[in-house]
Amino acid sequence: MSIAVTILGNSSAKPTASGHPSAQVVNVNEQYFLVDAGEGVQRQMARCGVSPLKLRAVFISHLHGDHFFGLFPLLSTLGLYGRRTALKVYAPRPFGEMLDGFLRLCESDLPYQIEWVEVDTTKHQIIFENDTTEVWSLPLRHRIPTAGYLFRQKEPALNVKKFSIERYGLTVQQIVQAKRGEDVVLPSGEVLANADITYRPYGALSYAYCSDTNYSARLAKMVEGVDMLYHETTYSADMRKTAKERGHSTTADAAKVAQMAGVGRLIIGHFSSRYKDLEALQAECREIFPATDIARERETFLIEPKATKQ
Numbered sequence: 217m218s219i220a221v222t223i224l225g226n227s228s229a230k231p232t233a234s235g236h237p238s239a240q241v242v243n244v245n246e247q248y249f250l251v252d253a254g255e256g257v258q259r260q261m262a263r264c265g266v267s268p269l270k271l272r273a274v275f276i277s278h279l280h281g282d283h284f285f286g287l288f289p290l291l292s293t294l295g296l297y298g299r300r301t302a303l304k305v306y307a308p309r310p311f312g313e314m315l316d317g318f319l320r321l322c323e324s325d326l327p328y329q330i331e332w333v334e335v336d337t338t339k340h341q342i343i344f345e346n347d348t349t350e351v352w353s354l355p356l357r358h359r360i361p362t363a364g365y366l367f368r369q370k371e372p373a374l375n376v377k378k379f380s381i382e383r384y385g386l387t388v389q390q391i392v393q394a395k396r397g398e399d400v401v402l403p404s405g406e407v408l409a410n411a412d413i414t415y416r417p418y419g420a421l422s423y424a425y426c427s428d429t430n431y432s433a434r435l436a437k438m439v440e441g442v443d444m445l446y447h448e449t450t451y452s453a454d455m456r457k458t459a460k461e462r463g464h465s466t467t468a469d470a471a472k473v474a475q476m477a478g479v480g481r482l483i484i485g486h487f488s489s490r491y492k493d494l495e496a497l498q499a500e501c502r503e504i505f506p507a508t509d510i511a512r513e514r515e516t517f518l519i520e521p522k523a524t525k526q
């Protein structure tokens with residue numbers, strides 16, 4: 217019941233000899249989601265051993281090329297692989313127009329459906345939900361409409377403490393009641409408060425992806441307490457003015473958001489091609505927020521469940 221984030225690309229728009237533009241695979245409870253799909257995403261997935269057939273859905277932050285130019289080739293490949301199940305692509309407008317053109321002019325007989333779900337980049341709301349997972353949109357401050365994505369595991373079902381079952385001789389019916397979150401009344405009339413006899417087997421985990429964006433205090437509020445935050449750091453701290461003008465963040469901006477939000481860990485990426493020494497960027501962040509790491513390509517960052525008390 218962990219969340220694993222595999223970095224496929226950590227660079228911003230200008231190509232470099234070794235770096236790839238933004239893309240990552242977020243694995244929540246063995247459900248694979250592709251988040252952004254910069255050029256080369258298919259090859260990076262192959263290098264990281266992630267089969268594209270496993271993808272449950274795709275989330276695109278915005279329609280700058282370094283975040284989606286790799287998507288259409290991937291959609292074609294899924295056809296070659298014989299995918300049959302529909303694939304949802306969450307993206308801001310006007311992605312639907314691009315998809316229509318692609319399907320009409322390039323791939324008129326794909327063996328599976330591609331369903332575009334429009335993301336309202338002005339709202340912080342649930343856009344994907346199933347029994348175990350929620351995905352929330354995060355309004356970002358960029359030059360064009362842009363959304364980040366917040367992945368949240370749902371709280372696991374309640375378990376009843378073994379100690380309580382034995383001590384009070386709880387019946388199957390009473391255990392079911394307790395698992396539903398109800399108090400249990402014993403034959404003696406004693407009421408057992410639900411919180412005293414149950415526990416959650418593990419804590420729900422969360423991960424937020426935020427690229428591209430200016431510094432935003434509002435964003436810090438929306439990602440408060442997440443276990444791991446990916447925040448772009450296109451520029452070093454001395455490039456504050458440039459970052460602001462171009463709708464991006466500096467190392468200090470990202471670290472400040474992480475600090476204000478009280479996140480467990482900060483991962484930085486979307487680096488400008490001008491930086492060869494990523495450690496220097498990391499060091500700037502660590503001055504403000506020590507638990508900062510570089511989103512190195514092909515590295516997987518694991519968020520593991522915290523043990524809860526029985």
Ligand SMILES: [Zn+2]
Nearest residue numbers: 228280282428
């Ligand atoms: Zn970008």
Ligand SMILES: [Zn+2]
Nearest residue numbers: 278280358428
């Ligand atoms: Zn952008």
